Amino acid sequence: MNFLEVSNISKELHGAYILKDVSFTQQPFQKIVIAGETGSGKSTLMKIVGGMAQADAGTVMFEGRRVKGALEVLIPGHPGTAYLSQHFELRNNYRVEEILSYANKLTDEDAAEIYRICRISHLLKRKTDQLSGGEKQRIAMARLLISAPRLFLLDEPFSNLDMIHKSILKNVISDIGEKLGITIMLISHDPMDILPWADQILVMKDGEIVQQGSPQQIYNQPVNEYVAGLFGKYNLLAPGKASVLEGLPGITLNGKNIFIRPEDFKLVRTKKDAIPGKIRDIAYYGSFLEAEVALGNEVVTVKTTDTRLKKGAAVNVSVAPETVWYF
Structure with a gap:
């Protein structure tokens, strides 16, 4: 019962x-x-x-x-x-x-x-x-x-x-x-x-x-x-825009929306298994920063604790495939 x-x-x-x-x-x-x-x-x-x-x-x-x-x-x-x-x-x-x-x-x-x-x-x-x-x-x-x-x-x-x-x-x-x-x-x-x-x-x-x-x-x-949207900020790339992630290991371009939370994108030093981007804007939230990063013609939100980031800086962006969701 x-x-x-x-x-x-x-x-x-x-x-x-x-x-x-x-x-x-x-x-x-x-x-x-x-x-x-x-x-x-x-x-x-x-x-x-x-x-x-x-x-x-x-x-x-x-x-x-x-x-x-x-x-x-x-x-x-x-x-x-x-x-x-x-x-x-x-x-x-x-x-x-x-x-x-x-x-x-x-x-x-x-x-x-x-x-x-x-x-x-x-x-x-x-x-x-x-x-x-x-x-x-x-x-x-x-x-x-x-x-x-x-x-x-x-x-x-x-x-x-x-x-x-x-x-x-x-x-x-x-x-x-x-x-x-x-x-x-x-x-x-x-x-x-x-x-x-x-x-x-x-x-x-x-x-x-x-x-x-x-x-x-x-x-x-x-x-x-x-x-x-009820549970916080997110990145959603429609099928026609998801190609900006091409080159990242484990990413499947299968005609579905690609969903990634901002904290699941990582800014890394190496270019291996990453794609290039440029920081367009930065917002300070105390314990973390939110960076708006341009990947080609698309902009994604990245959550990071790296306080050294500057607007206009070139960065490398990666994401673990197990954190990516499709719907």
Whole structure:
């Protein structure tokens, strides 16, 4: 039996599908991310998984029990699951400890452990109008966690957070899974949030899953340009332009698009197994540079840590054939 099984979920709005025949499974402690452009159906799918919205067709099974839709129950939601909306709210002018006490199903010791994991122990005496956005979010998470869920659904938890609070929240989410033994599914649009954390990624477009796989598969072997673009910069050479790579070992000119991530191009000293190029522009990103390199009539983006590069310099470009993807 699967921990979570989503089967053939569909939903229409004003005669158009916002979800169409969506199916996937999740195993205990498997970390799943739902990714996709705005309006692709991510949030609606997550709400249906958590019993917070009603599907028109299909079923969601959690631990062998059907998750009822929001129209089938008095209070939306399903036992053992918790859903945190990106538009969460906390009551104004209440002390944090008051808000948390109303939802607490745990012993004081277990609740204190959750407060510690959520990095809010020092905030319990404060009122909610004295908190930052990141602090409010961690309190909202703790409020759900003290109801002892086994599946935690997070809708865009990293949105609108500065780098400091985002870093804190990433550690909190990791600890929730590892120390509390709670299975997590989240929605995010930032590849730097998704790729290091996920075990499995579901990529959605127009209400359908267009690709599902490990972070490595999604990043290095996208099924199309849409998926490629969601996870960072890339080089795509159409069949008519791929001839600029002729001469590189292992490159096949087979009439398909050639896909190469910027970090997979290498700037090398030797001309052997490389092709000549010229740097047209350079952008500085702190820990690396991105160089726009002209290869004949085509321009590719190359990511490098060589800070000595200068605009206009002649370079030799190589690429390992195993990093090249065709679609």
